[in-house]
Every structure is written in C-alpha cells, then in structure tokens.
Amino acid sequence: MFKEVSEMSDNKGTENKGTVEKDIEEKRVGVFVCECGVNIGGVVNTKAVADYIGTLHGVKVTSVNKFTCSDSGQADIQQKIKEHNLNRVVVAACSPKTHEPTFRACIEQMGLNQYFLEFVNIRDHCSWIHMWEKEKATEKAKDLVRMGVERSKLLEPLQASEVPVTDKALVIGAGVAGMQSALDLADMGFQVYLVEKEPSIGGRMARFDKVFPTNDCSICILGPKMVEVARNKNIKIMSYSEVKAVDGYVGNFNVKIEHKPRYLDVTKCTGCAKCSEVCPVEVPYDFNEGLGTRKAIFVPFPQAVPLRALIDKENCINCKACAKACASGAINYDMQTSYTDLNVGVIIGAVGFKTYDPEPRHDYGYGLYDNIITAMEFERLLNAAGPTGGHVVRPSDCKEPIRVGFVNCVGSRDKNTNIYCSGVCCMYTIKNAQLLKEKRPETDHTVMYIDIRTPFRAYEESYNRSRNLGVKFLRGRPVEVKEDPVTKNIKVRVEDTLAGEMRNLEFDLLVLATGIVPNEGIGQIQQLLKLSKAADGLLMEAHPKLKPVDTTIDGVYLAGCASGPKDIPYAVSQGSACAGRATILLKNKKAITEGITAVVEPDVCVGCQVCVPMCPFQAIKFDEKENKANVVKALCKGCGTCVAACPTGALEQSHFKNNQLLAQIKNVFKFQEVAA
C-alpha cells in the first residue's frame, strides 16, 4: 500500500522538473489530533487515533491537544515542525471551512508552504454525528486521518496570488441597511454605486409610521438620511435599476446594471406631480400595500429620493395628457431600457425581505373576510401620509374600529409555513397597539401571542408601556376565525393557555403580524453572486458567529434582513459592518486569492479541445499555433470541471490533483484489513 503511494509521488517528481529536489526529499508528516474540548475527545478516542496514525509510514510525530487552534496548540505545531523537521502537517479537528486559514498561517510562519497543510474533519463529520457509537467513531476517525496523511504526502507547494482591487463598491438594495453601507463607504472616500430596484431609495422603513421601541417618526429620521445619500458626491444612486449580470472575482467584479425606463427625463423632471393631477388612470397604490390609489404617472411618495415621477407603462393608456401638463417637457414615451457596465472591487448585498403573504392559504381568514388586514397595511393606515391620513379604518365600512385584535406569528413559528421566528413581529405589534391606543384611547386592544419576545434595549420597557396603556395580552393562537355576516365583525375562538379556558372574542378589526420571508431579490443575487441560502430561505453568512456579514465569496458581504430577520438598529449596524469589512480590501487595494487552479501539462495535451467548452468561465484558451490548451489563471476559479473532462490527463487541478485524490480514495477502506 505505502509502496504504491510513494511510487505515485515519485512519478510526479519526475513529471515536474522544477520541483524534483523537493519531491525526492523525504516526506516528514506531523499529525495533530484535536480533542476540541469534549466535542471530539468525548466521543473519539483521540489517543488511539494518534497511536495508530503514528505507525503509518512517513509520520514522524503525532500529538493530541485539547484545543489545537488555541495559542498553545499552535505553538505545539510550530515547535514540532522545528524539532522533527516536518514538511507536511495534518490537523485532524473541525471544519476546514472555518479553521483552515488559521492553520495555514500557523505553518506558514514556520517557513512551510501553506498548502502543505491537510485538514481532516473529525468533529462535524465524525464525533458530532456518531455521538453514541464511540468505538465506530474512533475507527472512522482513524480512516479519515489516514486518508489525510496519505494525501498530505503528495501535496505540492502553491502560491496564493495577489490581485489588485478596484477601489469602488456596489451596494445592491437601498433600504436602511444598504444606505448605511453606502454612506460609510462614501465618507471614507470610496466611490459607491447604490442600486435600488424601486423608483425610490428608503426600503421598508420609509413606509412605517413610527418605529419601535422609542416610537420616533420613521420618515423623520429616515428622510434626512435619504437626502444625505443623494447629496453625497461619492454615491451614485441607480434607482429603478437591477443587477443583471456579475462576472469576475474579488477586487474585479464586472457588473451589468439594467435601468428600467421611467418614460421621462429625470434631469428635467422636478417632481412637481402636476402630471399626476391630469392623469385619468387610477390603480391600487403599491406603496400603500394596495390601499387607496395612485395614477399611472406618479411620484413614488412625497419624500422619495430621487423625487422624480415615473410612468407605469402597464397601466398607461397613452392619452398623452401628462406630456401636455408637464411644464419642463420631461415626458418621453419612447424611452428604452438602458444598461451600465460597472467595474467594482466589492459588492454588498442588502436586498431586504418581504412580508409573509397570508392570502394564498387564507391564514385566519385573510382574503376571505374584509376586516382582516396585515400589519403592513395597518402601518400604512396609521401613517399620516397614508391612504386615510392616519385614520385607522376597517375596510368593510371605513369606520374607525373600537375593538382591535392582533394575531402574532402569522407565517412564523409554524411548521406549515416557516418554522423560524421573524424577530420583529412581537415588537411591531406592541408598537402598533400602543400607537392606536394613544391616538384613540377609547379603543380596546387584544394581542394573541405564543410568546412575547423582547430581547433588546428598551424593548421590555415598550412592552410594559403597552400593558400600562391597557393593551391586553392573551397567550394563545386563535383556533377559529369567523365573520359575522351582518356586522362584518370578526369572531375569534382562542384558547387562553394561561387561564386554561376557551374564549370567544369579537373584534371590529383583526391585524395579522406577518413574518419576514425572502423576496425575489434574494433569489436573484443568490444566483448572480453564487451565495448560499440558509434553511429559512434568506442568504447565508460565512460564519453565523464570527463572520456574520461576510459570505463564502471573497469581496461579497451581506447586510440587513437579506441575511435573516432583523430590526432596524441591527440592520444599520450590519450596514456599517459591511462597509468596515469592505474597506479592508478597498484600502489595501489588493486581495489574496486561492492558488487552486487548473494547469495544463503541454507535453501531454494533444489539442483535442474537449476542455475548452467545459469551462463555465471561458478560462481555457486554445493556442492554435501550438495546438495546445492554455488555462488563463486569472479567470480560472479552480472548479476542476475541465480536469475531469480531459481525456489525456493533461489537465490537473492544483491541490486536488489526481494522485492526491486517488491516494485518499485508496485509503478509505483500509481498516477492514487491519481489523480482520
């Protein structure tokens, strides 16, 4: 067995003339088995693993550490490298996805090439999932480490390459999180492109009346920020635009932006809205959650930035009344979609969320009975700039309700819809009940909840305030919701789980606290930027604790609700955090990229060109003169698609070479021989 493996490495030695000397050098492997406290040590007999591995050919030293990643653990590795003159290091611990960089840096400090590290996962892939089978887990750990040891002997040195970073940033989504990122980056002196799909920036927050926990007027605090974004010389707002394509890599993203036509010249439009006055078409007003109407030509909302009108072509009847009314002659009915190509160094995704839609499932009768609305609709009714001028009325008769019921966790914490907690619904329900109670003290409010969650500063105080104002909190989920056919009142049967009795309640209006769910933007940027989604369907960060705004893609960061439910302060902090993380690259003007690419051995390539169309990144160029394939390193992302396709074996993927993978495969099943 060992003979075969060493033969393979010798083969490779003669193959790569440049590294002959290094290759015939004896492989001196050090193996460091981590106990990870009791995470590994509590299941896997780490000592037995180390003892067994110590008998393998080429292994010069083994060591067991309580925490290999700690200072002392790393010092142990460095010391053993020196003592035993090691030239390969195998760490058997947790996941390379989180800890590989740590140990690469550790061995590099000792003058070893960082790619001489082999990382074996015996925690996530062994001890944690075989908790009750300690012996088998130990045997499996031995196999896994042996695979790693054999692979490590064949590892070759690689150089991570440095790439220049364009000192410009793209922020996708101009909600409160994206705006914060843009402002921070711009204030640090970097050019920022802020792309927003809607005709105005501001996001969800621009629609609220007041914001918890302190109930400040939402647009009064957001408005100035929006204006600040517009005034900042370093920010270029691209509203009513979307990202259509992204190409390139950290430091060098080429992005194509599509600008949807507004059918008017934004440089001429003054936002006076004279055009809307004459437009004969009225359609439901999307900004007001479909409550009330707007015209086919409209300014999105009074505080919109940019404060410019646009024509909704779908509903426009081409009467041309607006063209006549516009004093500045801005209207242009023939406007076309236009595109801009950008080159940026970093990308921040802040595309936000949408609220859960209770209509298709008719949750609690929504969509069947008039007087059931969502919290977002309630927010617009409460808002002085909303469809009713701030009067909360019920849809069936436009009367102001007295008895208002609130149902929490709609589309959240429910295995039929979403199992996760949307985080903000308890608080906004508390806020909404409070606001209406303050406006009209004669109203009567009942909040039906599963648990009330008020974890952050001033949240519990806000909850107490609601109770002191007389808002009633009833622990239980409605089991039956019916409409009284005559009065259109809503009758709710709910189990009061604290009192242990069924209650029959009647409300004039029922408000559903719908949760936070992924919007279309999430799917779009997930595909464009190659991000992962988490179980809740929102985007996934690189590490839930230690890299909450990074992604697995270098140079791409996430802020706000796009990466999980959040309140405004949290979304804003993430916006700033992204700007901070991005500045590291923008300021250094360079990024380190992985050295893993495909490489053609020209002596073996026969010029069949099978590989050329295989590459998703067009990184393989064919040299007609030489009749050889060539891999353009800067374009190659190192997937290995072409390598697997090359019929001659001329293509190899560095760090995942055939002999390296085969050595692992060969060593998977050895324990049977040993055990029998």
Added chain:
Amino acid sequence: MNSGTAAVKPAQAGNGWEPNILAFCCNWCSYAGADLAGVSRFQYPPTVKILRVMCSSRVEPAFILKALKEGADGVLIAGCHIGDCHYIDGNKNAEIRINNTKKALVKLGLDKRLRLEWISASEGLRFSEIIKDFTEEIKKLGENPVKHKIEPQIPSRASEGRRHVCPDGIRGFPLPKGNRDADERRFNASANKSAVNVQGSE
C-alpha cells in the same frame, strides 16, 4: 493492496457487516451541508467517509471505479442544487458524467451503488437522511461483489511515457452521444456569451 483482498470480512447478513460508503462532497454546498449536520448533531451511521472536492464536476468516472475497486460498497456524489453551483453549472456536467458512469456500471451490476444527490449548505438534515437511506439500500444489496477485481483506466501520466488518447471517451468510458451533443450546445452557447453574462447558457 494484495494483502487486503483476503482480509476483507465476508458479507453476511447479521454478522454486523456495515457498508462502506465514500462520499465526494463539493466544497460549497454539500460539504457545508455535512458540516451543518454535524453542528446540528443529526446522527447518521458511521458508514460514510467524506472526501472534499471543490465542485461535484471534479469527480471523474475513474475515481468512482477506483473507489468501488478499493472496497467501497457505495459511492455518493453530492453537489449544489442545479442553479446553485458555485461555478455556475459544474453540477450539470457532473450530472451528465455520473449518469453515464451509472449506465456503464449497469453491466457490472453496480449501478445501484452509485448515487448523485444535490444537498445545499442548509440541508444538514437532508444530508443525514440521505446517508441513512443510502446505507439501508446498500445493506440490502450486500457487500460490493467486485471489490479489488476491477481495474479502472486511470489516464496515463506524462511520466509513464504513454500518450493514450481516446477522443471518444472520457477516461476509458464510452462518451455517449448525449454528452457530445451537450458539449456542442455548451460550446455554441459559450461562443455567444457576452463577457459579463454569468447566467450561463440556459
């Protein structure tokens, strides 16, 4: 490997024989999914060993044969869901290759021992369920009958001095017509691709 053959425990139901499964997991989705299964402590049988590749498309038919020869009772290739591959559509290539390999394995009666699954980084539970399911299936099939008997054609290396070319085959496997067509489509599509379009050929 000579000593190994004799020492392998015979496959008999009830003697506690446990299958050996090798799983190739792509770095971006499935490996992370396996990590999440660990973090969430979703228990599954210790029958599987995971080998990390950057993309499911790196897995060559020869690797699968090699694994079966060396003693794998089952081979799992796991990648990102279609549309989610970190390298745009590496997994589509993997699908073509693995399906072709599966066809080739029919002759050897080994096709049921090869599985291709899409497992995302958030599907820790799914990862453990698939391992459990595959383990059960392999248990029903029993031990891999051709262990140590097949000789996969590993592509010649420069050092071996052979320049073995099989334009019609990927590493010793017949390249079915479908694959060539797909390649052609890809080629045509990629020729039309604009420099900034990363949506790929749809």
